Amino acid sequence: MKKVVIIGGMAAGCKTAARLRRLEPDTEIVIVEKLPFVSFGTCGMPFFASGEVESFDDLMSTAWGTVRTPEFFHNAKNVKVLTETTCTKIVPEHNFVEIVDKFGKKSILSYDFLVVATGSKPIEPPFIYPQSERISFFHSPTDAKKFRHLAEQGKISNATIIGGGFVGCELAEAVTSLWGIDLTLIEKENCLLSRSFDPEISNVLNSLFQSNGINVLVNTIVNQIEQKNDTLIVHTSKGNIETDYVFLTLGVKPNVELAEKSGITLGACGGIYVDETLRTNFENLFAAGDCIEINNLVTHKKDVFALGSLANRQGRVVADNISGLESTFKGAVGSISLKVFDTIFASTCISTSCCYKDSISFSFACASFYDRPHYYPEAKVLFAKALYEKESGRLLGLQMCGKGEVTRYVDIFTVLLERGATYKDLLDVEHCYTPSHSSPLNPLNYLGGIIENQERFGITPVSSVEFEKYRKEWNIMDLRKENEIKEMPLDCEFIHIDYDNWRSEIQKLDLSSRILCVCQKGPRSLEIAISLKHLGAKKVGYLAGGLQILNSAL
Amino acid sequence: MKKVVIIGGMAAGCKTAARLRRLEPDTEIVIVEKLPFVSFGTCGMPFFASGEVESFDDLMSTAWGTVRTPEFFHNAKNVKVLTETTCTKIVPEHNFVEIVDKFGKKSILSYDFLVVATGSKPIEPPFIYPQSERISFFHSPTDAKKFRHLAEQGKISNATIIGGGFVGCELAEAVTSLWGIDLTLIEKENCLLSRSFDPEISNVLNSLFQSNGINVLVNTIVNQIEQKNDTLIVHTSKGNIETDYVFLTLGVKPNVELAEKSGITLGACGGIYVDETLRTNFENLFAAGDCIEINNLVTHKKDVFALGSLANRQGRVVADNISGLESTFKGAVGSISLKVFDTIFASTCISTSCCYKDSISFSFACASFYDRPHYYPEAKVLFAKALYEKESGRLLGLQMCGKGEVTRYVDIFTVLLERGATYKDLLDVEHCYTPSHSSPLNPLNYLGGIIENQERFGITPVSSVEFEKYRKEWNIMDLRKENEIKEMPLDCEFIHIDYDNWRSEIQKLDLSSRILCVCQKGPRSLEIAISLKHLGAKKVGYLAGGLQILNSAL
Ligand SMILES: Cc1cc2nc3c(=O)[nH]c(=O)nc-3n(C[C@H](O)[C@H](O)[C@H](O)COP(=O)(O)OP(=O)(O)OC[C@H]3O[C@@H](n4cnc5c(N)ncnc54)[C@H](O)[C@@H]3O)c2cc1C
Numbered sequence A, B: 001m002k003k004v005v006i007i008g009g010m011a012a013g014c015k016t017a018a019r020l021r022r023l024e025p026d027t028e029i030v031i032v033e034k035l036p037f038v039s040f041g042t043c044g045m046p047f048f049a050s051g052e053v054e055s056f057d058d059l060m061s062t063a064w065g066t067v068r069t070p071e072f073f074h075n076a077k078n079v080k081v082l083t084e085t086t087c088t089k090i091v092p093e094h095n096f097v098e099i100v101d102k103f104g105k106k107s108i109l110s111y112d113f114l115v116v117a118t119g120s121k122p123i124e125p126p127f128i129y130p131q132s133e134r135i136s137f138f139h140s141p142t143d144a145k146k147f148r149h150l151a152e153q154g155k156i157s158n159a160t161i162i163g164g165g166f167v168g169c170e171l172a173e174a175v176t177s178l179w180g181i182d183l184t185l186i187e188k189e190n191c192l193l194s195r196s197f198d199p200e201i202s203n204v205l206n207s208l209f210q211s212n213g214i215n216v217l218v219n220t221i222v223n224q225i226e227q228k229n230d231t232l233i234v235h236t237s238k239g240n241i242e243t244d245y246v247f248l249t250l251g252v253k254p255n256v257e258l259a260e261k262s263g264i265t266l267g268a269c270g271g272i273y274v275d276e277t278l279r280t281n282f283e284n285l286f287a288a289g290d291c292i293e294i295n296n297l298v299t300h301k302k303d304v305f306a307l308g309s310l311a312n313r314q315g316r317v318v319a320d321n322i323s324g325l326e327s328t329f330k331g332a333v334g335s336i337s338l339k340v341f342d343t344i345f346a347s348t349c350i351s352t353s354c355c356y357k358d359s360i361s362f363s364f365a366c367a368s369f370y371d372r373p374h375y376y377p378e379a380k381v382l383f384a385k386a387l388y389e390k391e392s393g394r395l396l397g398l399q400m401c402g403k404g405e406v407t408r409y410v411d412i413f414t415v416l417l418e419r420g421a422t423y424k425d426l427l428d429v430e431h432c433y434t435p436s437h438s439s440p441l442n443p444l445n446y447l448g449g450i451i452e453n454q455e456r457f458g459i460t461p462v463s464s465v466e467f468e469k470y471r472k473e474w475n476i477m478d479l480r481k482e483n484e485i486k487e488m489p490l491d492c493e494f495i496h497i498d499y500d501n502w503r504s505e506i507q508k509l510d511l512s513s514r515i516l517c518v519c520q521k522g523p524r525s526l527e528i529a530i531s532l533k534h535l536g537a538k539k540v541g542y543l544a545g546g547l548q549i550l551n552s553a554l
């Protein structure tokens, strides 16, 4: 009988087992999992920490309420799960692994196929910190339990998160919203979530946190953590912070020690190297989930994405291949999203910092728009920034935020990205339109049009973070109506020409000067910028996304 | 100087003008519009009728509050708009049109390029009805005004809508929700919105209307409307209905009389025939919007879609081509959506009735699932039905409903459809995943997996509307837990085998009989259906989408 051993009993491992069982009723399937849990909903941890998800078991239950214990796996799926059992060695040449159970008992499991699904592990901080019940990562289910235990006893009134990436930001809301804990969030880069978001969008997150009482410190280096009784002192480049609890959320990296020492090849990004069938350098040895590196379908380089959505899909591919079906995982672009105090932030593929890192010559469009026709009572503002390759027009990435249907458009963009689409393809995106939740032109049509106009007419898009520089050197022309200006004043010298009558006032302008058109959301200024070009102006730019984005006025 | 005349001043016409002005600052652009309004937000009419949008002007305003009058077009865009002016004749051979203004004064406009954007017109009912201030279409802005005027005066306590298509259904909520009017909605087909939705999904809409007090009559033919004083009597195949107001919403058709009598070629669907550049049979004569027929990108036949989203995009293409840029409109699949009492219904491309009509050999998958992990407190149920071509696996259409992110997935599906994707491509759809608004596998991954399993293992999907037939002829096996069965009992004979322990109870079953597996949402029964096949069962089916869909239990 065919025997398959899977190391790691979470998303990738369990999906492999479930799919394989469907394909092969008789194959022996064994999952080896270090922790006392199997098939745990890791991504739900922030909501357990916050108390929104009440019981720990909820994160291990099926939709019909059965807890996914080893017994459940045995009875319903005929899959053997060994929890509290660690795989300590893989011997690929002889098709067996060594395992150690919770009593320290060693044994050997032979296999026909092995699947490594050991996931990721949290990045260790570069600074010194004590072992403490008041300091934890936020990675393993036990981390969430540890925090919630103290929080429930009222022992934390003040916490600090070090690392403003995805997990840190999700946790920030969880910690403050239900427990009312005072929070400081520390990030060494110049903005939160800097891998996925440019400052234009990230600034919105920052304001949102601040206005919900969270103290956000960017550009801040932590040097050390000390403990004095129940108090921790975080030494930072901006001074010391006293706090009751510290989360270390500096990111994750592939958990590959076991694989590496067993002769499984790693790739340039530090993950297990696999081909599109998710095979390692051993024919009968597969790997899936956070521990592998995969093709980035936009940069065409290898990349590491620690995403549950991908881990699940990869598990399926591994099972198919074990079963002799030809199945491939071509890669991904790494779409992410998070919801913070009712505002959704989503991003797909690369941001400006990645373009610089990879020396990609790019340009961008920023936009703010209503998610529905502005006359619709519940219309909400969305912000977007799209990047594209300067030469070819190929799409590189999209970032959006707002209270409306943000993920909808980021997901459509993802499908296009993965097919090598250019900005011109955005003009052709068909969508369901009805005023109660969209506009006749969707945000992607709109972004496509903006880029097409910028490129065709040679208009310089000036992003909200560049505005500070431009306002000193360019002539600013505000195209809004008086009442709009009063509501959101422009804090610099400007010429006022109302868009509605601009043709009759245009002589106010010196067309040989450098002119930066400004309005509330962008369309009026882009349109006038084009007209000025037609009229012979040499250097024309516009504030992309308008004052709305400049003021993070979601 | 180049001169462009546009007939019709709504979505398609105005978009053409705006884009053309950007491309060509000096071209003379004239819009001829029969109504006293220009660039009116027709799609917002239901919300004006309901009172949600307070003023009529809101539907004609820019985002910054300026009403789009002819003066506005003149001042801001240098576009001449002639309202209350009808084009009565086109003479393509000599490049001029005849127009008549509101005083009956005729004149002639010559052109270099002509754009026909005359839109659609409501289908006339096949039955007799009187001219009455209490009967109207719901097509022109004045129709909305007429109704609201009477409603505001409290003169309508009871209304009837004839025609349960898109406009009829949108209007139904508008009429009842704010004005508290008793409403009957009459449809001649066996379900509402029958062009876009199959009964499984449409039934949900029906229940939703009924539970909000709307009287829905399907399979009902209207024979005549009579008026007695202020009361109308609607004679139907199911009896007479007395009512204060009747809306005739039997659909629309391209408004092409003017074009036709001028020698412009029409197509098989009755719309103006255009090529991909949106040119008619005359080189310098374009047409766009509801008056044309276009390629259906899935059936590869011509089709007529009266959709504002498409009209807008077509306007752009026309302007580009007039300006000498090569631009094409390749076609569409006709995605639509509507929101009814907080539930969203969306559909893309073809439904079962269209497959039958076009003799397409197809199969389907139905599913109900949470839009987020079930542990997440606000998780909501979504229903979906996907159709695919039986032989090739090519996707044909998707219908979804629910309170969650319905349009998100329908839009992604649309992008795939238009690229000729098969159900296997659904497995590879990458999405932004975070528990606050999605699941690690998105609905499209999930549907792809369902179809793959159905096809691979030869499992018969039984839809909720087929269940009535099957339950008499097949052995029903309920796989739910006792408490689930108690909450939503299955109203027929069945064998109970709890999924969690099915392996130990399987001897209860006669594998040579025809077995139909049933559970709450579908996954358990599909999984067991596969296992039964492995165990040697010959005929196995499952209730697709589970009892949740059968009971329209959103
Ligand atoms: C707080 C948090 C929030 C997240 N939110 C999201 C989100 O919103 N969206 C998203 O897409 N992703 C999210 N993720 C990431 C997601 O959880 C991971 O991508 C996913 O869990 C990866 O699954 P995996 O099976 O590859 O690895 P893991 O889930 O890391 O599982 C690997 C398992 O292997 C076990 N193991 C390792 N080595 C051994 C060994 N030698 N012997 C035995 N067992 C071993 C480990 O104990 C672990 O249980 C989040 C992660 C965290 C921590």
Ligand SMILES: Cc1cc2nc3c(=O)[nH]c(=O)nc-3n(C[C@H](O)[C@H](O)[C@H](O)COP(=O)(O)OP(=O)(O)OC[C@H]3O[C@@H](n4cnc5c(N)ncnc54)[C@H](O)[C@@H]3O)c2cc1C
Residues within 6 Å of the ligand: A433, A434, A435, B007, B008, B009, B010, B011, B012, B013, B032, B033, B034, B035, B042, B043, B044, B045, B046, B085, B086, B087, B088, B117, B118, B119, B120, B138, B139, B140, B167, B255, B258, B288, B289, B290, B291, B306, B307, B308, B309, B310, B311
């Ligand atoms: C109540 C309602 C709700 C809708 N909701 C949606 C929705 O949610 N989503 C969606 O995608 N679509 C929706 N639509 C459809 C959408 O409004 C149309 O697709 C869109 O208006 C088409 O634009 P058009 O410019 O082609 O035609 P129209 O908007 O019909 O404009 C054509 C114009 O041409 C004028 N005209 C015609 N003949 C002449 C002539 N001889 N001389 C001068 N002028 C002439 C007419 O007066 C008219 O104003 C809805 C329609 C209605 C009625």
